[in-house]
Amino acid sequence: xxxxxxxxxxxxxxxxxxxxxxxxxxxRPHAGDTVAIGLRVGQDFVGDPVPRSSASIESFVIRDAAGxxxxxxxxxxxxxxxxxxxxxGGAVVAYRSKPSSVQLAPEKFxxxxxxxxxxxxxxxxxxxxxxxxxxxxxxxxxAKLLLNSSKSFGKSFSKPLxxxxxxxxxxxxxxxxxxxxxxxxxxxxxxxxxxAMFRDDVDVRLEARTDRDGRVTFxxxxxGVWLLKSVQMIPAPAASGAEWESLWASLTFEx
Amino acid sequence: MGEFVGVxxxxxxxxxxxxxxxxxxxxxxxxxTTQVTxxxxxxxxxxxxVVTAPQSLINKVEAAAHQKRSPQLTPAQQQQRLxxxxxxxxxxxxIRFDDRRMMPQVAVAPxxxxxxxxxxSFVTIRFTGExxxxxxxxxxxxxxxxxxxxxALANEGHGDPVRQxxxxxxxxxxxxxxxxxxxxxxxxxxxxxxxxxxxxIVPYGVDHILFVLGLFLLTTKKKQILAQVTAxxxxxxxxxxxxxxxxxxxxxxxxxxxxxxxxxxxxxxxMATNKLxxxxxxxxxxxxxxxxxxxxGVLRELGLPRSQFLEALVAFNVGVEAGQLTVIAAATLLIAxxxxxxxxxxxxxxVPASALIALTGLIWTVQRLMA
Numbered sequence: 001x002x003x004x005x006x007x008x009x010x011x012x013x014x015x016x017x018x019x020x021x022x023x024x025x026x027x028r029p030h031a032g033d034t035v036a037i038g039l040r041v042g043q044d045f046v047g048d049p050v051p052r053s054s055a056s057i058e059s060f061v062i063r064d065a066a067g068x069x070x071x072x073x074x075x076x077x078x079x080x081x082x083x084x085x086x087x088x089g090g091a092v093v094a095y096r097s098k099p100s101s102v103q104l105a106p107e108k109f110x111x112x113x114x115x116x117x118x119x120x121x122x123x124x125x126x127x128x129x130x131x132x133x134x135x136x137x138x139x140x141x142x143a144k145l146l147l148n149s150s151k152s153f154g155k156s157f158s159k160p161l162x163x164x165x166x167x168x169x170x171x172x173x174x175x176x177x178x179x180x181x182x183x184x185x186x187x188x189x190x191x192x193x194x195x196a197m198f199r200d201d202v203d204v205r206l207e208a209r210t211d212r213d214g215r216v217t218f219x220x221x222x223x224g225v226w227l228l229k230s231v232q233m234i235p236a237p238a239a240s241g242a243e244w245e246s247l248w249a250s251l252t253f254e255x
Numbered sequence: 256m257g258e259f260v261g262v263x264x265x266x267x268x269x270x271x272x273x274x275x276x277x278x279x280x281x282x283x284x285x286x287x288t289t290q291v292t293x294x295x296x297x298x299x300x301x302x303x304x305v306v307t308a309p310q311s312l313i314n315k316v317e318a319a320a321h322q323k324r325s326p327q328l329t330p331a332q333q334q335q336r337l338x339x340x341x342x343x344x345x346x347x348x349x350i351r352f353d354d355r356r357m358m359p360q361v362a363v364a365p366x367x368x369x370x371x372x373x374x375x376s377f378v379t380i381r382f383t384g385e386x387x388x389x390x391x392x393x394x395x396x397x398x399x400x401x402x403x404x405x406x407a408l409a410n411e412g413h414g415d416p417v418r419q420x421x422x423x424x425x426x427x428x429x430x431x432x433x434x435x436x437x438x439x440x441x442x443x444x445x446x447x448x449x450x451x452x453x454x455x456i457v458p459y460g461v462d463h464i465l466f467v468l469g470l471f472l473l474t475t476k477k478k479q480i481l482a483q484v485t486a487x488x489x490x491x492x493x494x495x496x497x498x499x500x501x502x503x504x505x506x507x508x509x510x511x512x513x514x515x516x517x518x519x520x521x522x523x524x525x526m527a528t529n530k531l532x533x534x535x536x537x538x539x540x541x542x543x544x545x546x547x548x549x550x551x552g553v554l555r556e557l558g559l560p561r562s563q564f565l566e567a568l569v570a571f572n573v574g575v576e577a578g579q580l581t582v583i584a585a586a587t588l589l590i591a592x593x594x595x596x597x598x599x600x601x602x603x604x605x606v607p608a609s610a611l612i613a614l615t616g617l618i619w620t621v622q623r624l625m626a
Contacts, residue, residue: 018401018423020285036373041285041402042311046318048287048402049308049375056285078288078308078375200326202318 017104017112018043019229020050020248022095022145027225027254029085030149037071037081037093037145044205045197045227052080058098058140063161064091088149090156096163097141101242109135116231117193117209121244130243137244138236142166146173146253157253160186165232165247167194170215173226173253179217180251181210184232188214192230199225225254284422287402288377291421293395293430295386296411299438299560303350303359303382305397308375309333309366315399316340316347330366330376337363337378347399348382349426352390359384385562388438392429400424410436444563445570452574455553457581462514462619463546465612467582469521470539472605472612475595479531483539484579490543491550492572498551499559499568510548512623517542519616525609529601550575 018041025036037060040047052073060071062083071081071093085091104112110131113121125131142163146153157169160183170179182189190212198204200222208216210230220226228251236245289307296302310327313336317324320343328336337344345361359382368376395406401423409416410433419427439447456463470483497503521542524535550571559567594600 018284039285041287042315043401044318046311046314046324048285048289048311048400050285050287050402053286077373079373082373200324202321202324 017102017116017139017246019045019047019227019250020097020141020143021045021047021227021229021250021252022093022143023047023252024093024145024147025079027147028149029091029147031085031088033085035083035085035147036079037073037083037095038079039081039095039143044202045199046202049078050080051076051078056097056100058096060093060095061161062091062093063159064156065089085147085149090149090153091147092157092159092161093145093147094161094163095141095143099138099140099240099245101136101138101240104135104137106132106134109137113233116233117207118231118233120191121233135244136236136242137233137246138240138242139246139248140164142247142249144249144251146251153253162186163249165189165230165249167228167230167249167251169251169253173255177217177219178255179215180228182214182216182230182232182249184247188212189232190214192232194218194228194230196220197227197229198222199227220255223255225252227252284401284403287400287404288375289400289402289404290407291395291397291404292407292409292416293393294409294411295393295432295436297435298558299386299436301350301382301384301386301393303348303395305348305380305382306377307380307400309337309378312378312380312399313337313340316343319343319347319399330368333376333378334363334366337366337380344380344399345382347397349396349398350382350384351394351396352387352432353392355387355390357384357387386432386436386438388440388562390432390437392431394427394429395421396424396426397421398424438560438562441563441566444560445566448559448567448570449574449577451554451557452550452571452576453578453581454574455550455571456575456578460578462518463549463575463579464582465615466514466518466521466542466546467579468586469518469525469609469612471583471586471591472525472609473521473535474529474531475591475600476531480583482531482536484583486536486540487543487546488576488579490540491547491575494544494547495550495554495572496547496568498548499554503548505548507549507552508623508626510545510552511626512620513545514542514549515616515619515623517545517616519613519620522609522613522616526606526613529605 020041023038023040029035039050041050042048052075054075060081061068062071064087066086071083073081110122142165146157152174153172160166160168164185166183168181168183170181182192182194190210192210194208194210194216196206196218206218210216230249232247234245236242291303291305293301293303310333313333314324341361341363345359348359350357350359362381364379366376366378403420403422406419406421406427407416408430413433421427471480474480494503554571
């Protein structure tokens with residue numbers, strides 16, 4: 001039996017910013033199968049279902065050997081998307097949200113910046129004398145999901161989908177050493193923290209920073225479902241009214 | 256709020272909240288599927304229903320405890336797992352009245368599986384408890400959600416719920432409780448039950464009034480009236496308490512006719528004698544035991560507050576005594592004080608009045624036996 005204080009601690013320690021990823025009804029669909037794509041928001045790879053909201057979707061697409069097409073779904077319903085798989089092989093699903101705004105108290109904001117490896121923003125705030133000011137930001141999601149009818153992913157996964165911030169596998173996710181490249185506006189992003197989480201064990205968490213080519217390599221110990229995530233932060237456009245803009249990239253797959 | 260939320264009710268909630276989704280586009284968190292409804296009832300209890308995704312909830316509790324995450328479970332397995340988490344779920348809800356945290360009771364409703372296979376299942380977790388005395392506001396915080404959700408709050412009998420958007424694990428803004436749902440203070444309870452006890456005699460307890468008048472009409476001697484009333488009071492206090500605490504129990508089909516018969520008896524004896532025989536005290540005591548059970552039946556129907564049980568019981572009994580003394584005082588002031596020494600007092604007042612009381616008691620006896 002779990003003791004109540006654990007949950008009391010949870011009430012107090014939940015992060016102020018949460019990850020966002022895609023979860024399918026199956027990672028191994030075959031031609032003719034219908035796959036439900038759920039949106040999830042949470043932490044430690046445990047999330048709340050997020051119903052479809054057209055007002056929040058910038059794009060929600062699948063790309064497979066048949067090409068790229070939009071994913072439909074019923075408004076205000078979870079799962080947010082439903083798609084029929086046309087051909088066997090690999091497919092990539094991408095979800096891009098419209099930006100939302102948030103204001104966080106200075107301590108909360110800087111705590112979240114540290115969690116996401118954004119110490120350079122902390123330094124910039126300090127330089128500007130903003131450390132004691134609340135963090136005003138706009139944020140958007142850039143989530144990807146790999147589907148595959150066979151154990152090997154082939155080459156379908158390695159082509160970028162053109163998300164503003166994107167994690168692109170360079171090696172087959174089925175292999176033991178997975179290399180991904182972080183692309184910001186289609187260019188490699190060096191020094192960015194990438195975190196890998198294993199769905200079946202909350203304590204399995206790997207972290208690494210991208211090299212000068214935006215690449216990071218993980219040796220994934222377990223077979224199962226993995227989530228990779230990374231956050232990029234830049235000064236927000238003046239018209240947004242915010243000071244910072246964050247882009248939340250994620251990549252879900254089963255290996 | 257009796258039943259747990261069903262599919263139709265859930266869809267209605269979805270429709271209501273869909274409108275609110277537009278207003279929530281400024282929300283910092285994505286809007287999830289969790290919905291929370293808090294009801295504050297006139298019986299001074301609260302009931303908070305959290306409608307949420309069962310698998311996600313299980314995994315969140317497991318993650319909080321650094322336990323191995325369960326794979327997708329069947330609804331039966333989810334149900335079992337959630338039941339085993341009941342204590343932990345109670346700890347995850349930070350329920351506050353003013354600034355005082357309350358630990359709720361938790362019930363996990365059967366998981367609902369919509370007939371549409373594309374629709375996800377959901378479960379209702381119900382948190383319940385008593386609203387503390389002196390409470391003015393309620394606030395809510397739940398650590399087991401990462402998304403924004405709608406919190407609906409309603410005071411019973413005060414119209415449509417008030418809605419708040421809660422950002423993940425943030426605390427809601429204080430909600431003002433209606434006067435009717437806040438439990439009374441001990442003094443308020445005592446005064447309320449004192450009044451209920453009194454009005455149960457004057458004006459509503461005509462049978463008890465007639466019985467007390469029957470005691471009063473036997474004699475003009477104050478000490479003898481006091482002796483009877485004291486025996487009656489001690490006796491009915493005993494059975495009122497014993498019946499309320501469930502120690503003794505007699506069905507009302509026996510108690511109520513017996514009370515009516517006791518009225519007839521004392522009145523008939525008044526016609527036969529004006530002396531206080533020793534058996535009269537014993538008989539009055541026995542009748543008092545019956546009347547106490549009758550008072551208990553009424554008090555049960557009125558209901559006693561669980562948190563202030565004893566205070567209410569004592570106050571009700573004191574109210575009953577006050578009602579009896581009022582009857583005697585009124586009879587004394589209206590007639591006895593002025594005329595009890597006169598020759599006609601017994602022949603023209605006591606005997607006819609006793610006859611009328613006896614007749615009434617007998618009629619009630621028959622009516623109550625036939626009811």
